[in-house]
Amino acid sequence: MVDAHETHVIVGAGLAGAKAAETLRAEGFTGRVILVGEEREPPYERPGLSKGYLTAATPRSDLFVHESPWYAAHEIELRLGSPVTGIDREARAVRLGDGTVLTYDRLLLATGSAPCALDVPGIELGGVHYLRRLHDSERLRATLQTLGRENGRLLLVGAGWIGLEVAAAARGYGAEVTVVEPQPTPLFGALGPELGGFFTDLHQDRGVRFHFGATVTAIEGEDGMVLAAHTDDGDEHPAHAVLVGTGALPQTALAVEAGLEIASAEEGGGIAVDASLRSSDPAVFAAGDVASVEHPLFGRRLRVEHWANALNGGPAAARSMLGREVAYDRVPYFFSDQYDIGLEYSGYAAPGSYDHVVVRGDAGKREFIAFWQGPDNRVLAGMNVNVWDVVGAVQQLVRSGRPIAPDRLADPSIPLADL
Template identity: 50%
Template structure:
């Protein structure tokens, strides 16, 4: 095996920044080039829809201190687009035409917010939330009496709604599905979030699509729904998901997957792509997960961080499969929650421990008596136990999940 002297990481988000730091932690003393479009050093995204948007923080969570990259001799190139991958020549080419050779390459290009393909989609006052700048700009629009319409009732839409209400805005959320977070949580648990937002003054238009945005002098002032209702709006937030940035991988001829929602770059259990010495991590990775026996693509921050840390060892010669269960958390008003694992809420069995109405409970999704996913809401003592139940997949009865000490079940 040829010696590894230069590793290039394309993408300066959480996944890329974590991978670069972990390479140094594992003793790699060669060149590391960390290059990406963002003008900032790597940061984590969760605070953008939480603390920053709420006004509780002015900055995101930085992956490393500002001095870290120079101190660790990491060549951080922010504000730099990579326009081509030359896999046969083992080089990438940036927007200025500069070739950057590599011995190992990591793609961590992340995802971009999806647009809503309806008339008026280019009007001023339509916002998405993906960057630090997006969060600060959106926060500045929230004020008492401002009419905010949010299109999309997923995690971003719900967290933006909670932040806008905290700032006193009038909030309406529109989604074609019958409940918020419906695809992820199913009927019973999704109803908890619908009722939570309604109790905090959010108006729902569920089971309804958006036909168009209209405005005056180029600025949005109304949202037209598929049932004929027109909603007046001072601010519109489009939160209809994110698409993995696959352009570079596709143009380079890497194998892509259509077996995961939104597509992705095919990687094996070790996060290696179809090309020699090229790996993909984070939002773009359609990862063959040994636990599930199929490809999964996970957009949550923990996956980006953990895959970034894991890939470092494989870049240096290991061939360890990535086996972590997905993890996600959210804070909305006085509700905090964590989800571990991966389940289908429409085909797997739901077991609830605790009080749904009081919003203090743990929900389990099981199949064949085995826990596939667990969600704790406003309960914080059993995180490690829930993780073990999800990871070990031991047989456990619904009655035991409801009534026995959880620590006794692992």
């Protein structure tokens, strides 16, 4: 039975918010838990939107964090389709778009991120897509199915994770795919140039065309629909649909208006929180994509946009809201599926932060582990491609901070655990 002695409000009904609400109840909190989301869908997980759900391999029901009756059964108040328009920190209250005011004892901001907008002529045309929400994936899937039946052309703006996963899905439907990317390789900002050739070959082998070193400057259309995209080097790419995948920005508008500390752009630009996920206001916490966390392991702020951060960050924030001792030091982790490869990445190694990349295994056979090492031979990150059951060992190498000779790291005859 809920009593009203305390109220904890969670703004953002995604994975981080749903797992935080779940944890509040699991940890014995008996006050009110209010989970507020601007989407009308119950909380769901986003990876499938560019992977299994987009390819029709995953049913819709598998996306949701919990079945709808679960929330009522655990006395969690779901307020869906209710955007929050403001936070009054002095009154400890949030204001909803319909004028409702909710007071709180603790507030968690799990507002996530939003796709970076592309500001070019023609962006308003009917065949232009972004991919962030469930209905985005459903609309894009219908488009890819049509393109596949009609030998249509998809143009992808950006060769990041979303762009490459959508490229793989589109080729699976039979659509023609062109990717325009200003950097010299795919995933340049995420992995650096060393692995770029691997992903270029992977997609080119499946018929994807890349146009590197160029930027889309306009989208041409007729009768409201896409016909082509133009780039700054004068090229024209015929297209029947465009997906913009140029990254994402943390949704910090509420936090900025409320006067909370925001991290610098170099630190990810999210809501600045300490290792306990507490913001500059001791009653306000942040988790998931929007949080820039003072990370105990890396000694700097990190803002991580991936699924595992929401999965683990929401519960950590909930425990912190309840006064538990929390030091959120998870090794960043994400995964991707493209064609017949699956990969997992653990750690943090931004371009410029590492000295070299070591490959263990056979990249030509697409079965290997890549390690990013610092100048002192510490392992900063590792990515296993079609090699399984090694994430724990890779994360232990990252966490240990030990120098490891590159030749030993590359030697598959030496078990990772022995390193």
